[in-house]
Amino acid sequence: MIAAIAKRILIWAVTIVVATLLIFLVLEILPGDIAQVLLGQEARPDTVAALRESLGLNLPAHVRYFDWIGGLVVGDMGTSYTYNVPVGTLIAERLSITIPLTLASIAASIVIALVLGIYSAVHHNRIGDYAVMALSQAGIAVPGFWLGLLLIVLFSVNLGWFPASGFPGWHSGMAEASYALVLPVVALSAAQAGVLTRVIRSSVLDVLSEDFVRTAKAKGLSGLGALYRHALRNAMIPVVTIMGLQFAHGLVGAIVIENVFSLPGLGSLLFQAINQRDLIVVKNVVVVLAILIISINFLIDLLYLAIDPRLR
Amino acid sequence: MPNTQISSQPKVRRLPSLRPNLIIGGLLATIVVSAVALSLVWTPYAPSEMHIADRLQGPSADYLLGTDHFGRDILSMVMIGGQNTLFASFVAVAIGVTVGTAIGLTASAFRGWVEELVMRGCDFLLAFPTILAAIMISAATGPGIHIAITAIVVYNIPVFARLTRGAANAIWARDYIAAARIAGKGRALISVRHVLPNVMNPIIVQTTISFSSAILAEAALSYLGLSVQPPAPSWGRMLNEAQPYLYQAPFLAVYPGIAIAISVFSFNLLGDGLRDLLDPKMSRAR
Numbered sequence A: 001m002i003a004a005i006a007k008r009i010l011i012w013a014v015t016i017v018v019a020t021l022l023i024f025l026v027l028e029i030l031p032g033d034i035a036q037v038l039l040g041q042e043a044r045p046d047t048v049a050a051l052r053e054s055l056g057l058n059l060p061a062h063v064r065y066f067d068w069i070g071g072l073v074v075g076d077m078g079t080s081y082t083y084n085v086p087v088g089t090l091i092a093e094r095l096s097i098t099i100p101l102t103l104a105s106i107a108a109s110i111v112i113a114l115v116l117g118i119y120s121a122v123h124h125n126r127i128g129d130y131a132v133m134a135l136s137q138a139g140i141a142v143p144g145f146w147l148g149l150l151l152i153v154l155f156s157v158n159l160g161w162f163p164a165s166g167f168p169g170w171h172s173g174m175a176e177a178s179y180a181l182v183l184p185v186v187a188l189s190a191a192q193a194g195v196l197t198r199v200i201r202s203s204v205l206d207v208l209s210e211d212f213v214r215t216a217k218a219k220g221l222s223g224l225g226a227l228y229r230h231a232l233r234n235a236m237i238p239v240v241t242i243m244g245l246q247f248a249h250g251l252v253g254a255i256v257i258e259n260v261f262s263l264p265g266l267g268s269l270l271f272q273a274i275n276q277r278d279l280i281v282v283k284n285v286v287v288v289l290a291i292l293i294i295s296i297n298f299l300i301d302l303l304y305l306a307i308d309p310r311l312r
Numbered sequence B: 001m002p003n004t005q006i007s008s009q010p011k012v013r014r015l016p017s018l019r020p021n022l023i024i025g026g027l028l029a030t031i032v033v034s035a036v037a038l039s040l041v042w043t044p045y046a047p048s049e050m051h052i053a054d055r056l057q058g059p060s061a062d063y064l065l066g067t068d069h070f071g072r073d074i075l076s077m078v079m080i081g082g083q084n085t086l087f088a089s090f091v092a093v094a095i096g097v098t099v100g101t102a103i104g105l106t107a108s109a110f111r112g113w114v115e116e117l118v119m120r121g122c123d124f125l126l127a128f129p130t131i132l133a134a135i136m137i138s139a140a141t142g143p144g145i146h147i148a149i150t151a152i153v154v155y156n157i158p159v160f161a162r163l164t165r166g167a168a169n170a171i172w173a174r175d176y177i178a179a180a181r182i183a184g185k186g187r188a189l190i191s192v193r194h195v196l197p198n199v200m201n202p203i204i205v206q207t208t209i210s211f212s213s214a215i216l217a218e219a220a221l222s223y224l225g226l227s228v229q230p231p232a233p234s235w236g237r238m239l240n241e242a243q244p245y246l247y248q249a250p251f252l253a254v255y256p257g258i259a260i261a262i263s264v265f266s267f268n269l270l271g272d273g274l275r276d277l278l279d280p281k282m283s284r285a286r
Helices: A002-029 A034-039 A045-054 A061-073 A087-122 A127-141 A144-158 A174-208 A211-218 A223-260 A266-275 A279-307 B020-041 B074-110 B112-127 B130-141 B145-172 B175-182 B187-223 B235-245 B255-278
Strands: none
Touching (some): A002 A061, A002 B112, A034 A045, A034 A279, A061 A279, A087 A127, A087 A174, A087 A266, A127 A174, A127 B255, A144 A174, A144 A223, A144 B187, A144 B255, A174 A223, A223 A266, A223 B130, A223 B187, A266 A279, A266 B130, A279 B112, A279 B130, B020 B074, B020 B255, B074 B112, B074 B145, B074 B235, B112 B145, B130 B187, B175 B187, B187 B235, B187 B255, B235 B255
């Protein structure tokens, strides 16, 4: 058990190091002269040189890399060139929207998928099963950002029930702030619910045809009793794995959806930073996202160990 | 989920029946591809032709799907917009399949540390979402269709490497491979002559499914402004440009989205149908 956990911790650490190296390579080495990028092609050479000096760009690449990593470890990500505030503060502010948005959409998609997936497995090859499968195909085929636009047209433009865009901020009260996130959560969770429904359905179907479920039924448990007591627990193992991937998709989907609904989250920060060529912000936002995704996959791996003793 | 169960019923040999998902998927995919192919030679209007007097009009006899904020014909733009999406998806998936399959075959042929290294690399790439990769590369080099292609390739290589290596490992355990090795054939020759033909079916199925997710990814990237640049029309960017006009002309946000959804849906169905046909053990429908 301890060896298995230690191995996963090692993989987690190595993956994060490789990710930071890759990000550094693409965002600091590939673009050439960062100071020139930040200031634009028209900037005067002495201004560029001064900025290069103040950003420490004259130092060798490995020194800059370790400076960056050292800063990351203590939470110092440098100062945004365009906002002129610490990047760490900016990111923390924006995460207060992106994280709740992602978690709410994952929770919504899990609830929807559990209900629909189990329902369609139990009603295998009947009309309800076909309806659920058709619905999940539609959920997968419709891009989240388009669903977002359609929801705005229907619920904001025509019915006026929800705000079309923007976020009042958490300080204006949980209720009002959460209300602004309803449409984004729906847009974000549809595709995930579609994928997850199919996984849960086929996983439950697999388990329902196992001998131990037949034995449970032979012992006199009702179909539903056998399902809850024996089948679901076993059917959840593949589902937990998919959930790790779902988190990554949810987080990245949130970045796109934030742009649809003009929510001031990490996604809109990232795109503003790209448009303003603020590579310091881009680099740190991407590394935060990568660390979040890698860490969630690591936690899912640990959860997997807890659920399935054979892996220890 | 892979279903490795083997049916206990005796197998009846018969011609594979064409399932409805294969027919519907194939039909819709043909319509999409034909409409886009037609746009190479003919569209109702030139896509950049502006009719300012007719701007933001709803569907009419003159403009079947209406006009946008410059008075451009939406139908023509939707037809042409598909070119870039389908082109990027096709190129990216083709590179992904070729490179991924080659890596998977290599890993399977040599096993040991080569395989371990390839699989760890795949895990890493799969943990790195397509859109994040695209955002990063575009921040470094500027936007363009190459961003979408690169990001989709990066995503697809590990998908195909893993799939091929899994299927190929099963083939390497077969007797006829042992026979080929005893006959003195090298690993590379065996991989190409004997292993590859036997792992083609799951690869074909995955290619179709990858194509549909590539369309989705390209659309999202061009919505975000990271893929094809103006004035070339693309489905994703048309949706982006429709956004300021949601109150005046909500129909602008409808048609490009339908085009994306139908394309994705058709190739997904096609993939499911092909899976049932070519790879019954992996069938999702059952």
